[in-house]
Amino acid sequence: xxDGKRPIASSLPxxxxxxxxxxxxxxxxxxxxxxxxxxADGVSTVALAxxxxxxYVTPDWYISADQVPTxxxxxxxxxxxxxxxxxxxxxxxxxxxSAKFENRLLPKKPWTSSKMTAARLEALKKGIVGLSMxxxxxxxxxxxxxxxSEADYxxxxxxxxxxxxxxxxxxxxxxxxxxxxxxAPTTDKTxxxxxxx
Numbered sequence: 001x002x003d004g005k006r007p008i009a010s011s012l013p014x015x016x017x018x019x020x021x022x023x024x025x026x027x028x029x030x031x032x033x034x035x036x037x038x039x040a041d042g043v044s045t046v047a048l049a050x051x052x053x054x055x056y057v058t059p060d061w062y063i064s065a066d067q068v069p070t071x072x073x074x075x076x077x078x079x080x081x082x083x084x085x086x087x088x089x090x091x092x093x094x095x096x097x098s099a100k101f102e103n104r105l106l107p108k109k110p111w112t113s114s115k116m117t118a119a120r121l122e123a124l125k126k127g128i129v130g131l132s133m134x135x136x137x138x139x140x141x142x143x144x145x146x147x148x149s150e151a152d153y154x155x156x157x158x159x160x161x162x163x164x165x166x167x168x169x170x171x172x173x174x175x176x177x178x179x180x181x182x183x184a185p186t187t188d189k190t191x192x193x194x195x196x197x
Contacts, residue, residue: 050075053174072144073171
């Protein structure tokens with residue numbers, strides 16, 4: 001967001017819901033002293049940057065000469081006005097957000113706010129502010145070397161798949177899914193013709 005003097009940002013978890021008319025709504029919360037709350041006037045446009053996997057690509061992986069280093073990535077930017085949530089909406093937001101991440105830990109029994117005493121939960125809720133963004137624009141950006149030749153594309157994906165980090169592995173897999181033909185085994189047509197004679 002823009003606070004009138006400079007950009008302000010926070011890294012935070014969120015989830016998507018939908019308004020009655022189908023408009024996407026991003027829901028999250030921040031600490032009560034977070035400067036983003038000032039932008040939650042329901043009018044000012046705020047950007048929510050969602051970053052996916054990313055990976056560095058060395059020119060040495062390309063088959064073609066005269067390449068430069070680059071960075072491959074996934075990102076989506078959501079923009080729209082943000083408003084504060086009511087106390088009742090905040091309870092739903094906390095439980096829904098917790099459930100989203102607790103489900104990743106199954107078969108562990110999920111944590112819920114009902115495990116807390118009412119007094120402790122109320123005290124903690126006073127330290128945060130729930131926010132809701134009405135998503136008016138979605139801009140996706142996926143840089144996966146789409147413009148490269150099949151040989152260069154496959155070479156880069158193979159280079160990334162040999163790297164140990166999750167981002168490189170994920171980008172390599174996305175590249176394979178996007179252009180499977182670049183990874184199809186090649187056949188020697190001459191050898192197969194000679195074999196049939």
